[in-house]
Amino acid sequence: MKYVSEFRDPALVERGLEALRQTLTRPWVLMEICGGQTHAIVRSGLDQMLPPEIELVHGPGCPVCVTPLEQIDKALAIASRPGVIFTSYGDMLRVPGSGQDLFNVRAAGGDVRVVYSPLDAVRLAEQNPDREVVFFAIGFETTAPANAMSVLQAHAKGLKNFSVLVSHVRVPPAMRAILGSPTNRVQGFLAAGHVCAVMGYWEYPTIAETYRVPIVVTGFEPLDIVQGILATVRQLERGEHKVGNAYARAVTEGGNRPAQAMIRRVFREVDRKWRGIGTIPMSGWALADEFQAFDAEERFQVEDIAPQESPLCIAGQILQGMKKPFDCSAFGGECTPEHPLGATMVSAEGACAAYYRYGR
Numbered sequence: 475m476k477y478v479s480e481f482r483d484p485a486l487v488e489r490g491l492e493a494l495r496q497t498l499t500r501p502w503v504l505m506e507i508c509g510g511q512t513h514a515i516v517r518s519g520l521d522q523m524l525p526p527e528i529e530l531v532h533g534p535g536c537p538v539c540v541t542p543l544e545q546i547d548k549a550l551a552i553a554s555r556p557g558v559i560f561t562s563y564g565d566m567l568r569v570p571g572s573g574q575d576l577f578n579v580r581a582a583g584g585d586v587r588v589v590y591s592p593l594d595a596v597r598l599a600e601q602n603p604d605r606e607v608v609f610f611a612i613g614f615e616t617t618a619p620a621n622a623m624s625v626l627q628a629h630a631k632g633l634k635n636f637s638v639l640v641s642h643v644r645v646p647p648a649m650r651a652i653l654g655s656p657t658n659r660v661q662g663f664l665a666a667g668h669v670c671a672v673m674g675y676w677e678y679p680t681i682a683e684t685y686r687v688p689i690v691v692t693g694f695e696p697l698d699i700v701q702g703i704l705a706t707v708r709q710l711e712r713g714e715h716k717v718g719n720a721y722a723r724a725v726t727e728g729g730n731r732p733a734q735a736m737i738r739r740v741f742r743e744v745d746r747k748w749r750g751i752g753t754i755p756m757s758g759w760a761l762a763d764e765f766q767a768f769d770a771e772e773r774f775q776v777e778d779i780a781p782q783e784s785p786l787c788i789a790g791q792i793l794q795g796m797k798k799p800f801d802c803s804a805f806g807g808e809c810t811p812e813h814p815l816g817a818t819m820v821s822a823e824g825a826c827a828a829y830y831r832y833g834r
């Protein structure tokens with residue numbers, strides 16, 4: 475397929491790796507923000523083909539992984555209520571809360587349904603006026619436009635039985651938190667191409683300048699990733715810290731302005747807790763005042779839940795680039811994809827799941 479097959483061409487990837495070898499004079503630590511990129515790196519074996527001077531650490535850009543346990547527990551509490559149709563993307567059903575997951579709720583008689591779009595949940599609300607339909611609105615900037623659209627549609631249709639359990643997070647505040655940490659090791663960032671397709675990269679020059687790190691917008695195929703690493707390393711070797719775009723076939727600096735306008739209308743920026751990491755100031759979105767009536771947390775009064783994380787799980791340190799999955803004592807033993815203790819083992823984009831699946 476045009477725009478995909480050539481970015482998987484082994485000869486072109488090898489040419490990029492050779493250029494990288496010629497450029498390197500010393501070790502560098504880079505972080506790929508996005509879990510999709512982590513998965514692509516491990517699946518394609520790039521982590522084993524890169525020159526030893528390059529250490530890739532894996533960032534927090536996996537929506538399932540960073541959704542706080544409290545939100546999962548709130549989802550479980552709402553989904554267990556009689557009369558509720560609880561809808562979600564499929565990958566959230568296996569994420570364990572403090573005691574169970576959404577599959578358990580469904581097995582116990584709860585009406586939990588997988589949808590492919592929040593607009594499907596709006597349709598369900600229209601078709602079931604005597605039921606409460608709730609959509610689990612998680613994710614980064616990539617899912618926010620469709621989730622915002624669902625609220626606008628429900629608002630326009632006057633639906634009173636539709637609500638959203640919101641747990642949206644934003645990439646730029648997480649980058650600032652990682653770079654500002656005293657334990658930070660990251661010297662350059664591969665920014666997430668799909669996030670930038672929506673949001674552009676106009677927010678990044680300030681981050682690059684403040685923390686003096688290069689940031690390169692990077693895609694998801696092996697050649698995209700090698701090109702992103704090469705562009706980052708070239709800057710590092712020259713002592714530069716600019717924003718680059720190695721995914722120009724999908725990303726512009728301004729991004730998708732109508733989508734951004736829709737997000738700004740429906741959501742407002744709030745402090746948000748990231749699973750395993752903690753609260754990052756102004757790193758998330760909640761519903762704007764105009765759309766509070768669609769807030770499932772208020773409608774179902776589930777604010778006060780105190781969850782219990784597994785004491786073995788070090789996912790928070792993995793998501794900040796401080797540790798790797800094999801540093802966890804539970805990896806592959808107590809914690810496997812069949813019996814995950816933490817969200818990074820549940821999600822296909824989670825670093826622990828990728829290392830387990832591809833035998834790292």
Ligand code: SF4
Binds near residue numbers: 786804805815826
């Ligand atoms: S292997 Fe499991 S317990 Fe360990 S960090 Fe990963 S998800 Fe957490």
